[in-house]
Amino acid sequence: MTKRALALVVAALVSAIGFIGTRVMPAHAVDEPRLLEERVFGTSVQGRPLVAYRYGTPGGVVVMVVGVIHGDEDAGLLVTSALRTLSAPAQVDLWIVPSMNPDGTALQQRGNANRVDLNRNFPLGWAKMGEPGYWQYAGPSRASEPET
Secondary structure, eight states, X not given: OOHHHHHHHHHHHHHHHHHHHHHHSOGGGGSOOOEEEEEEEEEOTTSOEEEEEEEEOTTSEEXXXXXXXXXXXXXXXXXXXXXTTSOOOTTEEEEEEEESXXXXXXXXXXXXXXXXXXXXXXXXXXXXXXXXXXXXXXXXXXXXXXXX
């Protein structure tokens, strides 16, 4: 299994566990999660903030959950919203990013405002793919988009 496939499997499992956990956790587990930090770490093409929320134990095992990278696949917003109501597990430094693509979410399209598929725009392994308007357009160059 490639590293990319493994990362996707892990992300899917974390998302599923987080969603299921909101259905089976005892009521006391959802009482007052401790928000440690709210950090704006960038802006989208159209100027929307990219925000990360930090919970748990600083110095613990760092876990990051990203809800949305394709703007038209907004189920991840439900998962990250649910995770933000739970206390982080002990010794976990949990970062939750509801959306890496707020413009795509607002426009209900896969790509960002430039119609770039952000999953195809990462610097590692970038390859030219499609032209503007193609559903998997990788962008004009690696990491060309501010959300990447």
